[in-house]
Amino acid sequence: MSNLAAKTSNNDDKIEEYVWENFENWIQCICVVNFDLELGQALEGIYPRHVTLTKQEISNICYLAFPDSNSGCMGDTTFIIRLPNSPGKNTRRDEHLQYNKKCAPVLQIHSSYYWGYVYFRQVKDVSLPRGYFQKSVVILTRLPFNNLFMKICDLLAPEYFEHGELSLEAACCNIERWPPPSPGVMLNLPLLGLVFQVYIPQSNSNSPNWQMAALTETTENQIQTSVEDLNCFEILQPVLSHIHLLWELILTSEPLVVMATSPTHCSSMVLALTRIISPLKFCGDYRPYFTIHDSEFKQFTSKVQGPPPVVLGVTNPFFGKILHHWPHTIRLGNDLGSSQKFKLKKNVNSKMLDNSPGIYTVYKPFLQKDKNIIKKLISGVTSRRPFEVQSALLRRHLLELTQSFIIPLERYIASLMPLQKNISPFKAAPTPLPFNPDDFIATLETAGPQLTTGIKGDWVGLYRKFFRSPNFNGWFNMRYTDLALKLQALHLEALSNADLKDWVQGKPEVEVVDMMLKIRDKITKCREVNIPVDDKVKEKLNQRLQDIISSLPDDLKNVFQVT
Template sequence: MSNIKEDQANFTNGFYLETHKRWEKFSNWIHCICVVTFDLELGQALESIYPPHVTLTKQETLNICYLAFPDSNSGCMGDTNFIVRLQSCPSKAVLSNVHTAYNSKCPPALQINPAYYWGYVYFRQVKDIKLPRGYFQKSVVILSRLPFNNLFTKIISVIAPEYFDNGNLSLEAACYNIDQWPTPVPGLTLSLPLLGSVFQTFIPHQRNSTSLILQLAGLNEVATSSENQIQASVEDLNLFDIFQPVLSHIDMLWELVITAEPLIVMASSPNHCSLMVLALTRIISPLKFCADHRTYFTIHDSDFKQFTNKVHGTPPVILGVTNPFFAKTLHHWPHTVRLGEDYGQYQKYKLKKNGNSKIFDSTPGVYSSYKPFLQKDKTMIKNLISGINTKRPFEVQSALLKKHLLELTHSFMIPLERYIASLMPLLKNISPFRAAPTPLPFNPDDFFAMLETAGPQLTTGIKGDWVGLYKKFFRSPNFNGWFNNRYTELALKLQALQLQALSDADLKLWVQGKPEVEIVDMVLKIKNKIKKCEQHDIPVSHTIKEQLEQRLQDIISSLPDDLKNILQTS
């Protein structure tokens, strides 16, 4: 407790001194820590927030309060961990410089979406006859922009019990510790001191995004732990453990997710539904799932009416729910995964046709009338089921499943990557004296024509209607997200090539015989390009930037002194 008291004193003394700058490092990792309690008159209410300078809108506060407790039907006694995802206020949907730099280097699946917060919840419900309702009910919630489901679940599992034992003092100490953490930088192993322990974590880098099987399965980059060290990968989803009941339908679920079909996950606890929703969004890695998804959703959520509205059709969202009421209100949704009470043990869930009978059928299973475009990989499924019978380690089973899903996604995406690379204009079209060309437009007909010789058949033996699946994918948010990102990358690459050509050009020769107005225009253009390099992260080397500065001086030196002085100071 001595360390906690010392940290709490630092927290109090430093709070009023340069508040926003003081908590800059804290906000790189966490937006705030909330304590939600049950009030007899108000219901679930926000009791306190740390650091105290953080403000939440009324709607954000309401959503956090309702999401911080398991549904009353869940009957969760003791301690429960789960993960929520909720919308942030539109005015706050802006990335900081640190988060922008993080997004540019991390794998797509771990990128920050500024429109959402992640909430890492630790809920405690125990009998207490001293309280009016006879129960102690309270949650501690870490609210963060970062989708680090494993790391923050472990961190909240340290912070919350300490808070329940020692009160506000421990939360103040934890905040002070977090404000000392290094910047979250992909590709680095980081040490994060917290309440007498040190968390060691490795944030994957996008250059290794194709090896997520290793990076997300464990801490292969972290050193051996010592007595007070806790090793924690930022994400650690045991896909096999989570998908055990639906193994025989895994390829169909992959299709539903990659085309962003509306999907409900119904479970008896928020922990089970949140893990299943997270796993579904990762099923298409390294492709980023770009549609909306709520790992745990309640009838009190501000988006409830939007998702239950039958007039406008079902939105492309994956929802995790526990309240049986959703079976009635969302019965028009086309796909449902209903998890059983014994979730986590192997059982073969049946595929049941969707319809009104789903409202009354509470048995575990996959409810859908979807007809897959591709054949399922029966050999892979048999191999995994055989591994269950031979008690093959879960880590190995999960790695095998991830490998299958990764290969399936790669087979699907490689033709798209090849095609989009062909949209780059030829190098001969890049001139130092003209604006950079733009990539060619995406033409589905040209893409399908290319599939005959460079399609998925080159990398997988899975047969089926690949063209039909691509057509459905093109209408999904996942395609829009992927294409917009790749098109932007191509455009920046073309600008970089044009800047390289300009840095290599002999501008001393070019200025000869040119009118002053044309020379001045070139000076302003080069200055603007140098500025864009800094603002838009155009991928050019430091050497090219220096050469551009030299070309700028080459031109300016050819001008009369009065004009030279004006341009050098402007």
């Protein structure tokens, strides 16, 4: 009996006894998809077995679990998918809500989507009707931990192919015991005799590399890993000469399709592209790998409505014809890490006939290129500078470019805060002033990106295009919420310092009770809405509550003391 079989056989009878309260904190389920000669792609198994998926979700997973290209993909192929969950299934667990409040924006859970981490194996097998073994293991989760889950998939899938379903059942039992995903805390995640040691960056993390915090000493069976670790330079190297153009396309949520010969290449490129505007979160839709069988195929390929703000990764050559009306296409060669220089091709209609690698676009950039950073990176290729160093250089440049773009917006939105002296404890908390694009544009002459970057161009035109994109809506909603919470916190602080014993004098009983109920409601919201106030303010608010209750007549006082 193998070591794995020995480990799992003892627990086999106990698997059905699990309550499965914690498993979905990390993973929705593990799917096994087989290629059936008569049925095509078919779901062979779901682990844990109690998990249910809708017919549409199963259909999408089955088609996305297999490479959809002419390349063959013999051997093992790994890639990443992102797919919508069915309507009505976008409820989030309390653990996920707490996680989203603390994690870095780019790692937040989007309640309408699943992530899938796919390990596909295709090998010759004369005993099978088609002569090939074709099967995929898919980890389905709501967490965008691309590095961590691919490493877990790299562990689970070969074990499953060798030992069968016992390995997946044992893995599920391990995952059920994991602590909840907690940003800012070192987590140990035991799995099949190994321990993944991970650190999830917090929302206030300044590192664009998602580097791990200082790790404890590890033993032989521990694997230190970051939750996300894209080698941006290696992936983006073919399109490096046009990185500023791509930065603008992603920043403004332009429709973009990445065509490749394998799902590995297109999914890596799509994910890398959505990260080039970090720390700004990409809020458009994106599918690292997309097939003609997807439930949203008609919506994305419609020529009536026009292309939506989505980045698609595809491998089927048919997309070259059906998406020829899309304004921007990246065609990748067979070697993603190639140092070949991609050409920029302005005649988009030619992409139906031209299959050569390149960027096909009708876009006219607002900004000039920073030729110095491109030369520096290309010279690094010639001198064989390590990819890690090249990635760090590229990330830093893109981070500084995005920050130069965002800082004037941050400065302007901070000006929308009402003055603190105008916050009264006896009136409702004020709200931020509305965002006025023209007022913001007027600030650029003295406080624009020219203060932090030497890149010249039509910054005003770029901002106006950005204002019409999902990225602006996502950023603004998050910042406006932050401002509103800050105002709530300042209002609570003013209320905690108010002399309510003096205030209640001569006030009608109904007005006093109303103030008491408002304070009680605000204390509850401090816990539920995550208003940023410290414990001292909460203690003082409770004291103000007691001040008001003590001023009430005895009959009311007894009622409210009890409740």
